Amino acid sequence: MADVARGGERARIRVKGVVQGVGFRPFVYLLAHRHGLAGWVLNDARGVLIEAAGEPAALAAFTAGLRREAPAAARVDSVTTLERAPADAPDRTFEIRQSAEGGSVTTLISPDLAICDACLEELFDPRDRRYGYPYINCTHCGPRYSIIEGLPYDRPKTTMAAWPLCEHCARQYDDPANRRFHAQPVACPRCGPGYALLDAGGSPVDAPDAIGEAARLLARGAIVAVKGIGGYHLACDARNAASVQALRLRKVRKEKPFALMANDLATARSALRVSPAEAELLLSPARPIVLLERAETDLPAALAPGNADLGLMLSYAPLHHLLFAAGAPTLLVMTSANRAAEPIAYRDEAALRDLAGLADAFLVGQRGIARRVDDSVAVVLDGRPTLLRRARGYAPASVVDDPRFAGATAHDDDPPILALGAGMKNAFTLAVAGHAFVSQHLGDLDQLEARLAFEQTVHDLCAMYGVDPARAYVVADLHPDYGSSRLARALGGPALRVQHHRAHIASVLAERRAWEAVVVGVAFDGAGLGEDGTVWGGEAFAGSLTGGLACVAHLRPAPLPGGDGAARRPAQAAVGFLWEQPDGVAWRDLLPPETVALAGRLIETGARTPQTTSVGRLFDTAAALLGFDRAMTFEGQAAMFLEALARADGAAGAPEDGYPLPFERGAWDHRPLLAALVADVRRKVDAPTCARRFHAGVAHGVVLGAAHLAREVGTRTVVLSGGVWQNRLLHASAVAGLRALGLEVWWNHAVPPGDGGVSLGQAALAAASRSIREELDHVPRHPL
Numbered sequence: 001m002a003d004v005a006r007g008g009e010r011a012r013i014r015v016k017g018v019v020q021g022v023g024f025r026p027f028v029y030l031l032a033h034r035h036g037l038a039g040w041v042l043n044d045a046r047g048v049l050i051e052a053a054g055e056p057a058a059l060a061a062f063t064a065g066l067r068r069e070a071p072a073a074a075r076v077d078s079v080t081t082l083e084r085a086p087a088d089a090p091d092r093t094f095e096i097r098q099s100a101e102g103g104s105v106t107t108l109i110s111p112d113l114a115i116c117d118a119c120l121e122e123l124f125d126p127r128d129r130r131y132g133y134p135y136i137n138c139t140h141c142g143p144r145y146s147i148i149e150g151l152p153y154d155r156p157k158t159t160m161a162a163w164p165l166c167e168h169c170a171r172q173y174d175d176p177a178n179r180r181f182h183a184q185p186v187a188c189p190r191c192g193p194g195y196a197l198l199d200a201g202g203s204p205v206d207a208p209d210a211i212g213e214a215a216r217l218l219a220r221g222a223i224v225a226v227k228g229i230g231g232y233h234l235a236c237d238a239r240n241a242a243s244v245q246a247l248r249l250r251k252v253r254k255e256k257p258f259a260l261m262a263n264d265l266a267t268a269r270s271a272l273r274v275s276p277a278e279a280e281l282l283l284s285p286a287r288p289i290v291l292l293e294r295a296e297t298d299l300p301a302a303l304a305p306g307n308a309d310l311g312l313m314l315s316y317a318p319l320h321h322l323l324f325a326a327g328a329p330t331l332l333v334m335t336s337a338n339r340a341a342e343p344i345a346y347r348d349e350a351a352l353r354d355l356a357g358l359a360d361a362f363l364v365g366q367r368g369i370a371r372r373v374d375d376s377v378a379v380v381l382d383g384r385p386t387l388l389r390r391a392r393g394y395a396p397a398s399v400v401d402d403p404r405f406a407g408a409t410a411h412d413d414d415p416p417i418l419a420l421g422a423g424m425k426n427a428f429t430l431a432v433a434g435h436a437f438v439s440q441h442l443g444d445l446d447q448l449e450a451r452l453a454f455e456q457t458v459h460d461l462c463a464m465y466g467v468d469p470a471r472a473y474v475v476a477d478l479h480p481d482y483g484s485s486r487l488a489r490a491l492g493g494p495a496l497r498v499q500h501h502r503a504h505i506a507s508v509l510a511e512r513r514a515w516e517a518v519v520v521g522v523a524f525d526g527a528g529l530g531e532d533g534t535v536w537g538g539e540a541f542a543g544s545l546t547g548g549l550a551c552v553a554h555l556r557p558a559p560l561p562g563g564d565g566a567a568r569r570p571a572q573a574a575v576g577f578l579w580e581q582p583d584g585v586a587w588r589d590l591l592p593p594e595t596v597a598l599a600g601r602l603i604e605t606g607a608r609t610p611q612t613t614s615v616g617r618l619f620d621t622a623a624a625l626l627g628f629d630r631a632m633t634f635e636g637q638a639a640m641f642l643e644a645l646a647r648a649d650g651a652a653g654a655p656e657d658g659y660p661l662p663f664e665r666g667a668w669d670h671r672p673l674l675a676a677l678v679a680d681v682r683r684k685v686d687a688p689t690c691a692r693r694f695h696a697g698v699a700h701g702v703v704l705g706a707a708h709l710a711r712e713v714g715t716r717t718v719v720l721s722g723g724v725w726q727n728r729l730l731h732a733s734a735v736a737g738l739r740a741l742g743l744e745v746w747w748n749h750a751v752p753p754g755d756g757g758v759s760l761g762q763a764a765l766a767a768a769s770r771s772i773r774e775e776l777d778h779v780p781r782h783p784l
């Protein structure tokens with residue numbers, strides 16, 4: 001090891017970001033060796049702490065390299081030199097030290113990561129001992145969260161415990177200079193788990209090459225259940241219409257889009273339009289499903305009926321690469337294996353039982369999955385990613401690091417925050433020790449399986465961070481009947497209840513750590529319980545996280561015949577909204593007569609008919625008038641239908657003048673908007689044109705209202721959140737209109753604009769309402 005020359009310097013350096021469980025310490029170790037530095041590196045509760053000593057020039061180059069050369073899976077947010085002093089005692093070695101205990105968080109759990117380039121190369125190198133091995137991984141890649149059964153994160157507490165390391169793997173595991181140093185899931189064909197192929201009945205298939213045989217079955221049109229990282233997928237040839245149709249029938253999934261998987265960008269580009277920003281997202285270590293516009297027109301319609309986009313991901317597990325290399329069709333359907341709307345199957349026994357009759361064969365890996373983690377879903381809006389479903393590859397990493405999330409179990413006056421989120425598309429947030437950890441997507445909590453997974457995950461994540469949920473500051477939605485609200489009560493809480501749409505707006509501010517910024521927030525959403533007991537979903541808020549967000553405007557209310565039931569029946573919601581039309585507007589004959597009669601009776605008697613300001617239901621109304629008059633088979637379907645109409649090829653000509661959506665006295669009035677739509681439908685204007693005029697009208701209404709409110713409040717910043725903003729056309733139009741007026745527009749990126757983002761907003765409002773704390777960059781003097 002290099003001698004520290006006279007006149008050398010010693011520096012203590014703090015690195016923050018995603019720097020644990022991603023091979024960062026071995027990287028620092030090698031970097032320090034390269035620059036001839038002495039010292040040490042360790043993980044602690046705040047990230048990575050380094051002490052390095054050597055020539056000033058070498059120290060500077062080392063410090064710069066920490067950011068520039070970091071492993072692909074790492075995200076370096078900051079590199080700060082905490083102390084700098086002349087080096088006295090000439091240390092001669094650089095070492096990786098044991099993690100320091102600090103605060104209540106001692107381990108940061110990394111998400112599951114896609115196979116890295118180095119492992120991929122070995123996977124297809126016939127001379128490598130892990131050639132063709134489906135469980136190859138290293139510190140830069142592979143499973144983490146999905147295999148952890150307890151803490152500390154060490155092999156005996158993962159689902160790899162059953163496979164003792166062979167001598168070769170152990171040597172790599174123990175060598176700080178090796179890419180597999182302390183890679184807990186490390187394995188090879190000699191010592192690790194493997195894959196087997198089972199037939200439709202669950203009996204082993206006599207095939208020496210299980211993966212190759214599965215690939216052949218897929219090429220012949222079969223449906224194969226494939227065990228992946230966070231659960232099972234059902235796979236079939238995406239270009240084989242008969243296979244896709246068979247999958248729909250067997251899965252009882254009539255219309256909800258199927259996700260696709262391709263092995264490389266070129267294949268993805270042959271079927272879908274991929275911008276540079278979308279390509280970057282597809283190739284990121286999280287490998288999310290990315291919503292992309294179709295390019296190929298002869299893809300089977302059954303992949304995503306009535307949808308403008310298709311969701312596609314690139315292979316992320318070594319197994320996927322092996323399947324494609326063995327001759328599986330280049331474009332596969334890879335949809336979560338479940339029946340209808342149940343959560344993804346992840347345990348072998350349950351998968352074999354529940355998927356009986358769905359799959360023609362099962363490709364089953366021996367490595368256990370400790371917890372269900374779905375594929376993440378993302379979209380690129382205005383050149384930047386926005387997550388629509390945050391799960392594999394992202395959870396349970398911290399989404400916001402901020403001293404306001406400093407809760408620690410040690411201080412009773414400053415407990416961690418446990419924000420339990422909404423009822424649908426649930427994800428919850430645990431804020432502790434300066435981090436806001438958002439759980440993986442857990443689904444709709446009115447389903448028993450999802451509710452059990454939710455409760456399990458709450459206890460799980462709390463245990464990982466040493467938090468007793470019963471002593472946390474529990475935050476829940478106003479709605480008392482959500483599964484999340486029920487758990488809050490069971491925990492003796494909630495300490496705070498947050499209105500759903502206020503939480504949506506707060507989620508955007510939380511992501512940006514904009515605690516003081518005064519904004520106008522437009523929450524356009526499906527439904528949430530409002531402060532006046534009605535069903536909200538078209539609100540504007542003004543203020544800040546610390547000063548409070550006041551509700552300052554609404555969509556004009558309309559009756560919602562059948563309440564929650566109307567959320568699945570666009571025509572029923574339409575009757576409610578059109579009921580508000582003046583007598584001269586004839587609309588009844590445009591909707592199914594039995595629905596008009598039934599919903600009309602509900603409205604007249606007031607039975608099961610709350611008032612609503614939901615923009616989601618306003619979109620459903622337009623969809624019903626333009627032909628979507630049946631029941632929806634999945635949430636948001638009618639709005640997607642409407643968006644797809646508006647974005648239909650050939651229809652996208654000159655921008656349409658929108659229908660009028662005036663904003664007066666704190667309310668958007670939908671009556672002129674719908675009257676104009678009804679008139680166009682009567683005039684037999686084609687549906688795509690109507691849909692475009694409707695989108696343009698709503699976007700323009702948002703611009704008018706938000707600009708007016710921004711002037712009143714004295715801000716230049718507008719925030720958009722809520723499920724309606726997943727609509728790419730509406731989003732782009734509103735953002736363009738607001739910017740044209742010189743306003744700055746913020747929306748969600750790290751958490752979904754839909755209900756998966758609600759818990760972060762709840763946590764932020766809770767944190768903002770507690771005492772303001774100073775950040776003390778606690779540097780342990782004796783880190784050991």
Ligand SMILES: [Zn+2]
Pocket residue numbers: 115116117118119120137138139140141142
């Ligand atoms: Zn790797």
Ligand SMILES: [Zn+2]
Pocket residue numbers: 165166167168169170187188189190191192
């Ligand atoms: Zn081995």
Ligand SMILES: [Zn+2]
Pocket residue numbers: 422500504525526527528722723754755
């Ligand atoms: Zn919502």
